[in-house]
Amino acid sequence: MFERRLQALKDLQISYSLDCLALVPGANLFYLTGLQKFLSERPIVAFLPIEGVPLLLLPAFEATGLEKALTFEARFYTYTDEQGYASALAGACRELNLGGACLGVEYLTMRVLERQIIGEAAPNVRFENADGLMTTLRVRKDATEVEALTKAAHINGQAFRQLMQMIRPGQTEKQLATAYQMAAWQAGAEGFAFNPLIVAGPNAASAHSYPSDRPIRDGELVVVDCGVRYGGYCSDITRTLAVGSVSEEWAHIYGIVRRANEAGRAFARPGVTAQEIDRVTRKVIREAGYGEYFTHRTGHGLGLEVHESPYIVEGSELILQSGMVFTVEPGIYIPGSGGVRIEDNVLLTETGATTLTDLPRDLISL
Secondary structure, eight states, X not given: OHHHHHHHHHHHHHHXXXXXXXXXXXXXXXXXXXXXXXXXXXXXEEEEESSSOOEEEEEGGGGTTHHHHOSSOOEEEEEOTTTOSHHHHHHHHHHHTOTTOEEEEOTTTOOHHHHHHHHHHSTTOEEEEOHHHHHHHHSSOOHHHHHHHHHHHHHHHHHHHHHHTTOOTTOBHHHHHHHHHHHHHHHTOOEESSOOEEEEGGGXXXXXXXXXXXXXOTTOEEEEEEOEEETTEEOOEEEEEESSOOOHHHHHHHHHHHXXXXXXXXXXXXXXXHHHHHHHHHHHHHHTTOGGGOOSOSEEEXXXXXXXXXXXXXXXXXXXOTTOEEEEOOEEEETTTEEEEOBEEEEEETTEEEEOOOSOOSOOBO
């Protein structure tokens, strides 16, 4: 799998006129190499030249066992804490002849640290933004990725169902967030895509509020936005639940958001643009008189990152293709009062769209 991805990278590097690509720990490095490392004061950089084998700069203790773990040939430039990284990095840059070369880097991920030390080790190197190249590689998911994304959505659904049985007036938002995390671990999650956003009543008037010590009250809506990781891949699901009986106004608002969610998912298919889905979804809310209260894009891509391409937003003329996975998550947020959001994960196939989320969308009263 990684050999195939690395070859696809080389083919794209030619069209992007990049002599080499430099990756730091993160989703792109994992996608191309399977290496799961984290950013620290000890630099780790993978150099992927258009010709020759990859070179890895990393601490000596991180290299232990990598020769057997990697499924492709690579050369290591290692350093100890006592030695520091300068000599090893200089050696890697000399072997790659990076001085004056065109080096693709991750504008959204690479730190000033890595860019600075590479520039010092390879005088006159030209840095180019490689985020577009990596998006091209990763935006369409293969069968293995779809399987992981489907499993992540299923695990998330199991955790949601368990959480719904626990919600009662008097519990705090933080208590419910902890309960959700325990349920997700028990359901098979391998980690979390983000910290759970579980808020109720007026706290739900902000799309990205974090759980507080505020107790949930009878008659309020609770917005539960959570995501897990499985096999490195993310799910991201939101449901809005009623604690007891809610007002007619909020029941009406909930119905609007549900119809917007349904419209967006029904319209999603290969060949349409990302902004068209946003327009179809937003139209339902606007025509109901709540357009000003839908304050964010309709959705975002899912994969190794919880937010990645494609972005389902006005202005994106990206033509959607089979294999793309993204969210459809309309919402209405009334300042000082509350909010509703319903979010599903959608996979585009050759024949249309499949919703990976298997949770009900009717307003559930707990």
